[in-house]
Amino acid sequence: MKIFDCVVIGGGVVGAAIFNKIVRLGKSCVLLDKASDVATGASKANSGIVHAGYDPKPGTLKAKLNVRGAKLFPQICKRLGVKLNCCGALVVGDDKEKILELYNRGLQNKVKVEIWDKKKLHEKVPKLNANLNVALWAEDSKTVSPYLFTIGLVEEGMINGGKVLLEADISAISKDGDVFKIETQRGMIYSKSVVNSAGAGYNQIARLLGSETKKIQLRRGEYFVFDKNTLDVPCTIFPLPTDLGKGVLLTPTVDGNFLVGPTSAPSDDVTAVTKTGLDEIRQKAHLLMPDIDFRNTIRQFSGIRTICGDDFVIEKSRKVPGVVNLAGICSPGLSSAPAIAEMVINLLGYSTKEKDNLKKIQPYVMFKNMSKRQQKEILKTDPSFGQIVCKCEKITKGDILAVLKRPLKIKSVDAIKRRTNAGMGRCQGGFCFTKVVKAIAQERKIEYKNVLKENRGSFVAVGDIREEE
Amino acid sequence: MERQMICIMCPMGCNLTVKEQDGQITVTGNGCNRGVVFAKEEISCPKRIVTTSVKTKNGVKSVKTTASIPKSLIFDCVKEIEKLRLKDAKFGQIIIKNVLNTGADVVVTANE
Amino acid sequence: MKTQVVVIGGGPAGMCAALSASKTGAKVVLVERDEVLGGILNQCIHNGFGLHYFHEELTGPEFAHRFRIMVEADKNIKVLTNTLVTKIEDKKVQIMGKNGFEEIEAQAVVLAMGCRERTAGNISLCGTRPMGIVTAGVAQKMVNIDGKMIGKDIVILGSGDIGLIMARRLTLEGAKVHAVFEINSTSSGLRRNIMQCLEDFDIPLFFNTTIFEVVGKDRVEGVYYGQVDKNFQPIESTRKFLKCDTVVLSVGLIPEMYIAPDTITCKTTGGAIVNEFYQTDKPWLFCCGNILHVHDLVDNVALEAEQAGKFASLYALGKLPTQSKSLPVVAGEGVSYVLPYSVFEGQGKVEFKLRLKTKVVRKNLVAKCGANILGKKFVLAGVPGEMLKFEIEKNGASDKIVVEIE
Numbered sequence: 001m002k003i004f005d006c007v008v009i010g011g012g013v014v015g016a017a018i019f020n021k022i023v024r025l026g027k028s029c030v031l032l033d034k035a036s037d038v039a040t041g042a043s044k045a046n047s048g049i050v051h052a053g054y055d056p057k058p059g060t061l062k063a064k065l066n067v068r069g070a071k072l073f074p075q076i077c078k079r080l081g082v083k084l085n086c087c088g089a090l091v092v093g094d095d096k097e098k099i100l101e102l103y104n105r106g107l108q109n110k111v112k113v114e115i116w117d118k119k120k121l122h123e124k125v126p127k128l129n130a131n132l133n134v135a136l137w138a139e140d141s142k143t144v145s146p147y148l149f150t151i152g153l154v155e156e157g158m159i160n161g162g163k164v165l166l167e168a169d170i171s172a173i174s175k176d177g178d179v180f181k182i183e184t185q186r187g188m189i190y191s192k193s194v195v196n197s198a199g200a201g202y203n204q205i206a207r208l209l210g211s212e213t214k215k216i217q218l219r220r221g222e223y224f225v226f227d228k229n230t231l232d233v234p235c236t237i238f239p240l241p242t243d244l245g246k247g248v249l250l251t252p253t254v255d256g257n258f259l260v261g262p263t264s265a266p267s268d269d270v271t272a273v274t275k276t277g278l279d280e281i282r283q284k285a286h287l288l289m290p291d292i293d294f295r296n297t298i299r300q301f302s303g304i305r306t307i308c309g310d311d312f313v314i315e316k317s318r319k320v321p322g323v324v325n326l327a328g329i330c331s332p333g334l335s336s337a338p339a340i341a342e343m344v345i346n347l348l349g350y351s352t353k354e355k356d357n358l359k360k361i362q363p364y365v366m367f368k369n370m371s372k373r374q375q376k377e378i379l380k381t382d383p384s385f386g387q388i389v390c391k392c393e394k395i396t397k398g399d400i401l402a403v404l405k406r407p408l409k410i411k412s413v414d415a416i417k418r419r420t421n422a423g424m425g426r427c428q429g430g431f432c433f434t435k436v437v438k439a440i441a442q443e444r445k446i447e448y449k450n451v452l453k454e455n456r457g458s459f460v461a462v463g464d465i466r467e468e469e
Numbered sequence: 470m471e472r473q474m475i476c477i478m479c480p481m482g483c484n485l486t487v488k489e490q491d492g493q494i495t496v497t498g499n500g501c502n503r504g505v506v507f508a509k510e511e512i513s514c515p516k517r518i519v520t521t522s523v524k525t526k527n528g529v530k531s532v533k534t535t536a537s538i539p540k541s542l543i544f545d546c547v548k549e550i551e552k553l554r555l556k557d558a559k560f561g562q563i564i565i566k567n568v569l570n571t572g573a574d575v576v577v578t579a580n581e
Numbered sequence: 582m583k584t585q586v587v588v589i590g591g592g593p594a595g596m597c598a599a600l601s602a603s604k605t606g607a608k609v610v611l612v613e614r615d616e617v618l619g620g621i622l623n624q625c626i627h628n629g630f631g632l633h634y635f636h637e638e639l640t641g642p643e644f645a646h647r648f649r650i651m652v653e654a655d656k657n658i659k660v661l662t663n664t665l666v667t668k669i670e671d672k673k674v675q676i677m678g679k680n681g682f683e684e685i686e687a688q689a690v691v692l693a694m695g696c697r698e699r700t701a702g703n704i705s706l707c708g709t710r711p712m713g714i715v716t717a718g719v720a721q722k723m724v725n726i727d728g729k730m731i732g733k734d735i736v737i738l739g740s741g742d743i744g745l746i747m748a749r750r751l752t753l754e755g756a757k758v759h760a761v762f763e764i765n766s767t768s769s770g771l772r773r774n775i776m777q778c779l780e781d782f783d784i785p786l787f788f789n790t791t792i793f794e795v796v797g798k799d800r801v802e803g804v805y806y807g808q809v810d811k812n813f814q815p816i817e818s819t820r821k822f823l824k825c826d827t828v829v830l831s832v833g834l835i836p837e838m839y840i841a842p843d844t845i846t847c848k849t850t851g852g853a854i855v856n857e858f859y860q861t862d863k864p865w866l867f868c869c870g871n872i873l874h875v876h877d878l879v880d881n882v883a884l885e886a887e888q889a890g891k892f893a894s895l896y897a898l899g900k901l902p903t904q905s906k907s908l909p910v911v912a913g914e915g916v917s918y919v920l921p922y923s924v925f926e927g928q929g930k931v932e933f934k935l936r937l938k939t940k941v942v943r944k945n946l947v948a949k950c951g952a953n954i955l956g957k958k959f960v961l962a963g964v965p966g967e968m969l970k971f972e973i974e975k976n977g978a979s980d981k982i983v984v985e986i987e
Contacts, residue, residue: 225702229842272709272794275815299702301710368677375681386679388614388665394677426839428700431614434722449729453712457799460712461729462826465754466524466551475772479632482773484962498961517777518628520640521753522725529728531626533640540781547753560646578626578640580649 003179004028004163006348007191009170009205011038013146013337014329015197016153021341022348023162026355030189031154032168032182034201036455037415038408039150041199043334044418045271045303046221047251047259048146049236051332052089052138054106054113055246061312063109065336065343070140072338080152081363082144085254089141089236092121092132092288098240099134106138113138127232127289141236145254146334147418148364151408156361158407165189166408167456173208178322180209193322193348200269200306202327211317214308214327218269221262222277222302224285227426230296231258237288246331248284250292255393255421260285260292262303273300298426305330314340316347324348364403364419368394389439390432392425397439404443411444412452413437413460433460474511478503487512515540521547523555523564523577530558536573545569584610584659585897586890587674587687589666589840592620593879594870594886595693596648601890602691603657607897610685611658612676614665618652619645620695622879624721627746629773633880644879669841672865688865688897691889692841692853695871696834704832706738708794713801717743717831724750732827736804737761738792740768740775742877744831749778751829758784759825762806764791764813767940769833769966771877792828793820801826836872849918850874856907856923857931859889860896867893874920874934877968881934908950908978913985915941917965924975924982933971933984937963945987946971950978960986 008019011033019031035041050073056062077084093099099115106113116124118133158164168184173194175181182189198205206213236251244264251259263277278300285292308328317323324347326340333340345352367375367385378385378398385398403419404410413429413436416422422436423429429436437451437460444451449461470490476483476499483500487508496508510516516537522529538546546568553564560580568575588599591613599611617623622630625641632638635647652658664678674685698716706714713732715723721743723729735756737744740763748758761779766788768775779786793815794805807819836852838844845854845862852873853861859869869889870882895901906926912919912935919935933948941963948955948971956973963969971984 224705270709270798273705273707275707275793278705278707294705295703297702297705298700300705367681372681379679379681383679386681387663388677391614391665394665394667427697428702430698430700430716430719433719434727438727448727453799455799458712459800461723462732463730465522465529465724465728465730466554467730475776477773477777479629479638479773482771482967484772517781518638519753520627521750522626522728524728529725531640531642531725533626533628543753543781579623579642580646 001190004030004189004191006193006195007032007180007182007189008195008197010196010198010201011035011150011154011164011166012041012043012197012199013039013150013153013334014326014340015195016150016157017337017341018195018197018344019162020153020157021345022350023157023160024354024358025345025350025352027350028161029157030163030165030191031157032165032170032184032189034167034169036166036412036452037410037418038154038164038166039147039418040454042303042305043150044147045223045301046146046331046334047249047262048143048253049089049251049335050084050142050144051335052106052111052113052140053109053332053335054102054111054136054138055241056109056332058105058108060310061314062332062336065312065339066332067109067111068339068342069332069336073142073144073335076338077144077149080149080156080361081365082148082152083254085143085252087141087143087235087252088137088139089238090116090121090125091136091238091240092128093135093240094131094133095240096134099136102136102241106136111138112140124234125232125237127291128237129288129290132288143236143251143254144334151419152361155407159359159361164408170205170208175320180322193324195324195326195344197326197329199329200304202306206325209317209320209323211320211323212325214313216327217307218267219264219305219307219330220267220271220277220302221264221305222273222281222300223259223261224278224281224294224297225299225301226258226260227296227298228256231292233258239284239288248281248288250285250288255424267304269304271302271304273302277302298428312336312340314343314347366399366420367396389435390420390422390425392427393421395420395422395432397435400436400439401443404440411440411446412454412458413440414454416440472512474508476504476507478507517543519543519546520578521550523550523553523558525555525558530577531579532564532575533578534568534571534573534575536571538569538571538573542569542571550575582610582683582685584608584685584687586610586689586691586893587612587685588691588693588890589674590620590693590695590870590872591615591618591660591662592693592695592870593622593645593648593882594695594872595620595691596652597883597886598691598693598869598890598893599658600648600651600655601887602894603655605891605894607657607894609658610687611652611660612664612666612674613660613662616663618649618660618662621718624718624725625746626725627750630879633878634883666840689867689893690865691867691869691893692872693868693870693886694837694840696836696875699830699833699835701830703835704830706792706795709797711795711797711800713797713827714795715827715829717741717747717829720747720829721750724754730754730756732756732825734759734825735827735829736792736823736825737829737831739763739830739832740770740786741831741833742770742774744829745770745774745778747829747831748784749782752782752784758782759823760784761786762790762792763788764809765789767964767966771966772964791815795828801828804828834871834875838872841866847918847922854922855920857921857925858892858901859885859921860892865896874918877966881968908980908982910982910984913983915939915986916984919984924978926979928976929974930972931975933973935969935971935984937965937969937986940964941986946984947987948973948982948984950980950982953977955982
């Protein structure tokens with residue numbers, strides 16, 4: 001019977017960062033998620049911004065962890081081979097007082113901030129609404145693919161000895177002495193400690209653990225995704241923040257697309273887009289940039305944020321020794337994730353020294369981004385890199401098969417999409433959907449109809465034509 | 470009796486008016502003579518070409534009836550095709566001769 | 582690689598343009614992204630193709646086959662399948678295929694890539710995004726090419742032709758198609774398809790109706806639907822629920838012009854602005870088929886592509902006659918667009934292709950240059966879903982030509 005040092009429940013960016021950090025310390029760790037891939041909750045559906053840290057109230061965990069997390073991001077991304085878009089961010093408005101307030105917060109949080117006048121602002125963003133005449137510039141704000149970052153952390157953990165169980169719903173947790181016994185759909189797991197980073201599922205896990213439940217509010221954020229080259233948005237552009245959050249923003253993604261959103265509305269755990277939400281985004285986005293043409297949108301999505309009071313909750317459980325609770329990790333959760341991991345290993349009482357000889361992860365490099373020489377070489381041995389699958393994002397069959405051979409054994413079309421961008425372009429899978437399905441079926445040796453779109457129950461077909469009765 | 474119908478003989482989709490008086494049928498609105506034939510048939514025994522797929526070893530191949538068959542037999546015709554399990558099906562190959570005694574054959578239309 | 586004409590897209594338009602360019606004397610490279618030539622025709626296994634071109638009723642794969650064997654037999658056409666065009670820059674075409682990235686230098690380029698389908702994202706479909714929301718083209722590919730059943734209880738949004746065809750196809754395969762919802766007050770599909778695909782199988786078609794919201798986590802579980810007002814806004818009091826596992830979208834097509842983003846395009850069609858020679862604002866760049874405007878008959882695509890291929894070939898060979906003054910052609914009252922967008926001053930006939938804005942019964946279509954009537958055509962019954970052809974004598978025209986409903 002193997003007893004792990006720690007079990008991390010929830011494969012979002014926070015769980016992944018904790019899992020990664022624990023493994024790097026040389027401890028044994030298991031990451032559990034009920035979904036068929038990691039980063040399928042809030043971590044796949046957010047703005048993808050690594051905030052500089054001027055916004056959170058000084059002295060809060062949010063302020064401390066955001067600033068520290070943002071500092072750690074570049075080196076981790078470099079290590080994982082995950083792209084960061086160092087585009088900077090502007091908070092724009094017509095109220096100098098409010099911008100000044102943010103500026104002072106930024107200084108208190110020790111973040112590089114500048115105040116820009118109208119001229120400088122409109123030089124940088126010529127299409128901005130003319131009545132916006134003052135801005136805060138934070139050059140350290142960046143964008144990242146939140147799911148590629150999460151996947152990178154998880155896979156790096158795996159090649160260094162960490163264990164990941166997907167589709168591992170937990171049915172019961174008991175404690176025998178100091179050892180937790182966790183019954184999952186993928187088998188029994190024994191562990192000395194448990195980290196509850198289940199996001200929207202926090203209370204469900206807390207109940208199984210017998211640890212503290214929290215008053216958690218779910219809020220839905222809806223977004224529009226714009227096609228490449230359809231917006232003149234060189235950096236992230238925020239309106240002045242309100243009590244409800246950072247507001248409807250415009251931002252370039254690492255892939256050259258643009259996100260416009262989010263809304264913030266109380267919600268149940270359903271990631272739907274609504275007419276009210278989309279109309280609100282249109283209206284608010286036009287206040288920032290009047291000539292945005294929403295006909296250039298290629299998709300809408302929504303994500304669920306969990307909110308638990310004003311600040312993050314990161315604490316040792318008082319009720320159940322050995323448990324660490326993480327609740328209400330909303331924005332700036334992505335930016336803070338690396339720092340949250342540091343804080344959690346501290347709470348777990350681990351020393352901060354990383355083990356020697358950590359293995360380096362192979363970054364995701366698609367054929368189109370390889371050097372000419374690499375392309376020639378790889379085509380000699382593997383002609384599947386010469387077969388187009390996704391025309392919008394120029395992804396080859398070889399790219400897809402390579403992703404399927406990685407340590408985390410995914411089997412869904414959406415998991416491929418997050419890793420390669422196949423299906424993320426303007427035709428939204430019109431050309432590649434069936435080709436991706438076939439590649440997954442081939443590599444995983446499963447039937448076409450049993451390939452998933454995302455999670456269990458999302459089979460791409462209901463059967464074969466002329467199925468044997 | 471007067472009936473309006475859309476001619477389906479080609480994608481032009483002419484608006485036909487069919488009048489029946491003392492056993493005499495007159496058709497107007499047709500762009501070509503095929504419209505007259507269609508309209509007369511449509512009020513006595515409507516017919517359709519059936520297109521579907523046949524199961525082969527490696528998947529499915531598209532097939533069609535070589536002529537239109539009575540509309541009432543469409544589902545029966547599909548059932549006949551559904552029964553078949555072919556090793557292979559080549560372009561133009563007849564897989565059912567004179568399906569349901571309609572005079573039409575079922576042939577393979579896919580060519581890869 | 583060097584050639585005289587590059588044709589991009591191996592569907593009906595591309596194959597016909599390549600054949601015609603070759604016949605006119607040029608060396609041609611035909612580039613197709615999929616494994617075989619034929620394009621969307623390969624998955625259109627229904628009949629109704631070829632009556633005008635071949636005087637024979639064919640299915641899509643059969644229609645494609647006729648051209649494919651001609652292309653394969655033509656020694657002046659080099660076919661590159663499994664090859665994607667990634668960039669076009671001043672007669673240089675960058676491709677990505679079995680040898681990685683390469684470049685073809687040509688004298689003329691013909692765009693014949695057709696359209697992509699409008700997606701749930703393009704129409705901002707509300708609700709969740711589970712499995713079971715598929716465009717009609719993807720549904721058609723899954724059923725007809727891959728032999729997979731996409732669902733059992735189907736709702737179709739939009740009355741485009743492929744949606745109607747799929748309503749029948751899925752019914753024949755044992756699915757229950759509960760309804761087709763069309764947000765407009767008329768169908769965008771052919772009348773014959775409404776008759777033989779819906780009416781024959783008692784599938785209801787609701788106009789002024791749309792899906793308000795899709796429900797379902799992993800798989801579609803149903804839709805809320807209802808009527809819309811004049812501004813296409815949902816009327817909440819008409820909201821109803823329908824249980825289904827699949828939503829097929831047939832809500833329009835978008836010309837694949839992204840490959841040549843700086844080409845001047847028409848707001849209505851989304852396709853390039855072309856003259857009588859199917860030439861765009863860049864003289865070496867030609868367009869034909871659905872990338873130019875959505876056709877309802879592939880036979881018309883073939884004829885149009887033959888013209889475009891011929892002119893591209895002549896241009897590449899330096900034989901395209903220099904032309905007289907260019908006269909703009911404008912869509913007037915009741916007409917949504919007219920192709921070509923300009924003609925050359927002079928003698929002879931010209932054929933306009935156009936679509937109407939609304940349904941028209943027993944009216945005249947006229948082409949005028951000032952007070953001078955160049956041609957007239959009686960329209961017995963015309964609908965926006967169907968393309969009209971209109972031939973006129975251009976003799977005497979010396980200025981802007983307006984085509985309109987009288």
